[in-house]
Amino acid sequence: MSEHPTIGSTLEGTVDRHPDRDAIVYPRKDQRWTYAEFDRRVNRLSNALLEAGIEKGDRVATVLYNGSEMALTVYACAKIGAVFTPLNFRLPAGEIEYIVNDAAAEMVLFESATREAVEGARPTLETVDEYVFIDDDRKGIPAYASGFYDLLESGSTSRPDVRVAEDDVYAFIYTSGTTGRPKGVVHEHRDMVEHNLLCIAEGRITRDDVGLSMMPLYHCAELHCNLFPRVHRGATNIIHHEFDPQAVLEAIEEHGVTLVFAAPTAWNALSMTAAEMDVDTSSLRLGLYGAAPMPEQVLENCMEQLCEDYLQAYGMTEIGPAGVFQPPEDQLSKQGTAGLPALNHKLRIVEPDAEPDREVERGEIGEILIASPCTMREYWNRPEATERSLREADGTTWYYTGDLGYRDEDGYLTVVDRKDDMIVSGGENIYPAEVEDVLFAHDAVDEAAVVGEPDDEWGELVTAYVVADGVDAADLDSFLLESEHLADFKRPRRYYFVDELPKNPSGKIQKFKLREDEAGLEPEVESVA
Numbered sequence: 304m305s306e307h308p309t310i311g312s313t314l315e316g317t318v319d320r321h322p323d324r325d326a327i328v329y330p331r332k333d334q335r336w337t338y339a340e341f342d343r344r345v346n347r348l349s350n351a352l353l354e355a356g357i358e359k360g361d362r363v364a365t366v367l368y369n370g371s372e373m374a375l376t377v378y379a380c381a382k383i384g385a386v387f388t389p390l391n392f393r394l395p396a397g398e399i400e401y402i403v404n405d406a407a408a409e410m411v412l413f414e415s416a417t418r419e420a421v422e423g424a425r426p427t428l429e430t431v432d433e434y435v436f437i438d439d440d441r442k443g444i445p446a447y448a449s450g451f452y453d454l455l456e457s458g459s460t461s462r463p464d465v466r467v468a469e470d471d472v473y474a475f476i477y478t479s480g481t482t483g484r485p486k487g488v489v490h491e492h493r494d495m496v497e498h499n500l501l502c503i504a505e506g507r508i509t510r511d512d513v514g515l516s517m518m519p520l521y522h523c524a525e526l527h528c529n530l531f532p533r534v535h536r537g538a539t540n541i542i543h544h545e546f547d548p549q550a551v552l553e554a555i556e557e558h559g560v561t562l563v564f565a566a567p568t569a570w571n572a573l574s575m576t577a578a579e580m581d582v583d584t585s586s587l588r589l590g591l592y593g594a595a596p597m598p599e600q601v602l603e604n605c606m607e608q609l610c611e612d613y614l615q616a617y618g619m620t621e622i623g624p625a626g627v628f629q630p631p632e633d634q635l636s637k638q639g640t641a642g643l644p645a646l647n648h649k650l651r652i653v654e655p656d657a658e659p660d661r662e663v664e665r666g667e668i669g670e671i672l673i674a675s676p677c678t679m680r681e682y683w684n685r686p687e688a689t690e691r692s693l694r695e696a697d698g699t700t701w702y703y704t705g706d707l708g709y710r711d712e713d714g715y716l717t718v719v720d721r722k723d724d725m726i727v728s729g730g731e732n733i734y735p736a737e738v739e740d741v742l743f744a745h746d747a748v749d750e751a752a753v754v755g756e757p758d759d760e761w762g763e764l765v766t767a768y769v770v771a772d773g774v775d776a777a778d779l780d781s782f783l784l785e786s787e788h789l790a791d792f793k794r795p796r797r798y799y800f801v802d803e804l805p806k807n808p809s810g811k812i813q814k815f816k817l818r819e820d821e822a823g824l825e826p827e828v829e830s831v832a
């Protein structure tokens with residue numbers, strides 16, 4: 304019988320090959336561990352978790368910012384078959400309550416920055432037996448919790464005696480909650496091992512790479528597309544507690560960082576900050592992005608300020624997340640596309656919500672379906688949602704992405720927008736991303752989000768929320784008219800000028816909050832004729 308790898312064994316393989324290479328560098332705590340040192344600590348934590356009563360299949364939830372502790376916890380869980388359940392560190396108590404109860408977690412790890420929210424949720428968390436606190440500011444560990452570093456020291460360094468199989472559950476990863484309540488995505492070890500190999504191949508990752516993780520590690524984009532493949536390969540990982548553009552740029556110079564992943568909004572901040580700093584980013588060989596569309600202007604600024612080559616990934620939590628890649632050699636010739644299906648992936652465009660055999664013609668817009676070797680087992684506790692998103696046809700399981708897109712004559716995928724964000728105004732389909740792209744090209748516009756507002760005459764009225772300085776609706780409207788990139792009927796009829804847009808911590812704009820007026824904004828409203 305062949306021996307199939309798990310997330311725990313990918314680390315063990317690296318320790319065998321490169322015990323003395325740097326694995327984790329966490330400047331905030333002056334920690335620098337080789338792979339052998341990192342693995343010894345992972346074993347300690349695994350054994351300590353077993354001692355604390357965590358068994359294979361139990362859910363271990365984290366409400367943590369980035370840190371070496373996140374890296375230790377995910378591998379420690381993997382080695383004993385505990386189900387890693389990372390939560391967004393910015394969630395308020397009510398959302399923590401929802402996810403921890405939904406996952407029925409046995410343990411919750413948290414830190415000073417998330418203490419208030421976790422304490423707010425605590426009275427309702429009935430499944431949780433143990434709280435583990437990372438005593439960051441040495442203000443003391445709450446009486447009801449144990450200390451992370453005490454726990455770590457208590458465990459033995461020997462490899463934990465648990466057999467984990469490739470089809471055991473590795474994690475519940477909750478979706479970003481961009482379109483509503485987060486859903487728990489159940490991933491098995493083999494999904495992630497397969498996904499690591501894809502990312503290693505597409506990013507051409509070697510042991511000499513130095514990656515910087517400053518996007519949230521609770522999200523699959525940073526964790527699965529970046530930290531995991533780099534550890535699998537034996538590269539070095541610098542970890543930043545949270546995203547600070549200036550600190551990122553300084554770290555690139557100081558550590559000779561070669562790989563950085565960032566959401567498009569974060570790349571935008573990086574290029575704007577770099578323009579005002581004297582910093583050497585020449586070590587950077589590849590910028591990675593995904594999670595949302597990258598406006599053309601932002602990509603151009605980044606190419607000028609930061610690094611020449613970019614790798615785009617398109618996908619979602621449910622498939623790993625990466626399922627489509629655009630390599631650097633296509634970034635100019637196929638600008639605007641998300642690229643081609645990843646190795647061992649299949650792509651299909653069908654009429655929205657229709658059966659998998661209802662393919663549209665090449666070039667036509669439809670819903671994107673993906674068949675991936677990294678597809679989730681199911682949504683936790685949501686059989687109906689699972690049934691809606693995973694459908695069988697011709698012996699293939701297709702995942703319904705909820706995104707709209709089309710393929711060009713060469714097969715390259717363009718992601719047009721989310722199905723639910725599409726605006727139908729006066730009987731015409733309008734894709735907000737297209738309007739946002741043009742608005743973004745205006746120098747005064749920092750951020751833009753276009754949504755449809757219910758309207759008696761038009762069905763939906765094209766409405767733009769913008770963060771901008773020194774312009775009014777008439778200026779923006781004439782800019783759109785002159786740009787010649789946008790059909791007349793797509794122009795916003797109403798502008799809301801706001802100080803900021805509602806975003807989740809991965810930087811995505813939560814349009815449902817704009818549509819449902821839940822963002823608590825006090826906009827200045829201007830209409831155009």
Ligand code: ATP
Binds near residue numbers: 484594597621
């Ligand atoms: P939820 O499912 O809870 O609403 P979410 O869909 O934002 O949240 P993720 O799995 O983090 O959660 O994000 C996947 C989505 O992000 C995709 O469905 C797609 O809409 C968008 N996306 C990801 N990569 C890209 C990309 N390269 N270009 C455009 N959009 C992208």
Ligand code: MG
Binds near residue numbers: 478619
């Ligand atoms: Mg989604």
